[in-house]
Amino acid sequence: MPKVLIIDDDPTFCLMLKSFLNKNSFETKEVHNARESIKIVKQEPFDIILTDFRLPDKNGLDLLKDIKGIIPKTPVILMTSYANIRTAVNAIKMGAYEYVTKPINADEVLAAINNALDSAEDKKIQSDGGEISKKDVKGFQFIKGNSERFKKIHQHIELVAPTNMSILIHGESGTGKEYVSRLIHEKSKRKDRPFVAIDCGALSDELAASELFGHIKGSFTGAVTDKKGQFEVANGGTLFLDEIGNLSYEIQVKLLRATQEKKIRKVGGNTDIEVNVRLIAATNEDLQKAVNRGDFREDLYHRINEFQIKVPPLRERKGDISIFANHFLEVSNKELERNIQTIEHDVIDKFNNYSWPGNIRELKNVVKRSVLLEQSDLLTSENLPDEIKFPSTDHDLGTDDTETDGKALREVTEKKEKEMILRTLEQVKYNKSKAARILNIDRKTLYNKLKQYDIEA
Structure with missing residues (x-):
């Protein structure tokens, strides 16, 4: 039974994820901060590690570096929001196997874990001098x-x-x-x-x-x-x-x-x-x-x-985006046992207008997640991440891949978030349930945001 370490400071989220993984034949253990996680990986072996990016005592990139220094061959999956996409790209550069986005989709997490375990097994075969998979x-x-x-x-x-x-x-x-x-x-x-x-x-x-x-x-x-x-x-x-x-x-x-x-x-x-x-x-x-x-x-x-x-970045290969997207649609249909027939033209237009900081890997993840969430046989823009669905120059500020916590950037982000919520509410005629679903947040979070930004709806 594969053993999974979950690192997240939200006990309710950990309980939910543990229950799901236990039902799928995984042994799990949870810790709520970086200090505990470092202590436990030195004491116990794990087959895979899931860690949140935002922890009370350390961010996910620093923790990833520490974990890789102790157990370099153990796959690490970073859990982050789409707002931290550049952070996720950095995590891949630093040795993370994959990243999944919050709100977490259980099937997406399960697929990422199984792929990581398969990859780790292939590498073990190689290191033992056996036949390559x-x-x-x-x-x-x-x-x-x-x-x-x-x-x-x-x-x-x-x-x-x-x-x-x-x-x-x-x-x-x-x-x-x-x-x-x-x-x-x-x-x-x-x-x-x-x-x-x-x-x-x-x-x-x-x-x-x-x-x-x-x-x-x-x-x-x-x-x-x-x-x-x-x-x-x-x-x-x-x-x-x-x-x-x-x-x-x-x-x-x-x-x-x-x-x-x-x-x-x-x-x-x-x-x-x-x-x-x-x-x-x-x-x-x-x-x-x-x-x-x-x-x-x-x-x-x-x-x-x-x-x-x-190899040029995806943003400089606009003519290839639809080809890759349709290929990933086919792959995702097979992996997730779905039958999405085609991609809406509006989705391809939005793909072509996005900068893709994570390049082909990010496109693959976006298509796979959208396939998982889509309820019809047409891949629509409804389940796309917000920064693709609502194009803005704000998310392209600067070229530094590291996360900036300065006051100016926070103000820009808050302004963008408020505008996004208002546009979504107008789009769905102020149906809060539908707005929350499009924004990939729960109703409670939406209500908190409405109060925070003094939005009457």
């Missing part, structure tokens, strides 16, 4: 876009895939860098050999060497058996290192040797192991600037950058 490599779906930017990417993939050149893929979080790397592998001469993906952002400095190169029993506390590193697991195939810029300088030195000499040495070992691995690296930062700052080795940068592919 076929569903994780073979038959993955890469959706071709129609935009000129995408056509250029596809041309580059066709050219470079048959070679043994090392490739650096650059793009924002959620743009599909791993899918590009998988397509390169599938079109290469190594397609019948392993494809292994590593998220360098989720590796602590202490564990990175062991994860990449392996270790010998007794080489450090906790090394109770010999372990194959991912270079060995991927031998003959392709190793994909996502967010390579997060690796420490010491690990960069070892990685340079592995790519230059095609040899690795396990932690605690005294013999070299020959490996034949094609390296594909990805980053969402400018590594050339990191080289100039002295944070990334210049010789390693040139070694991994024999060929570079830049």
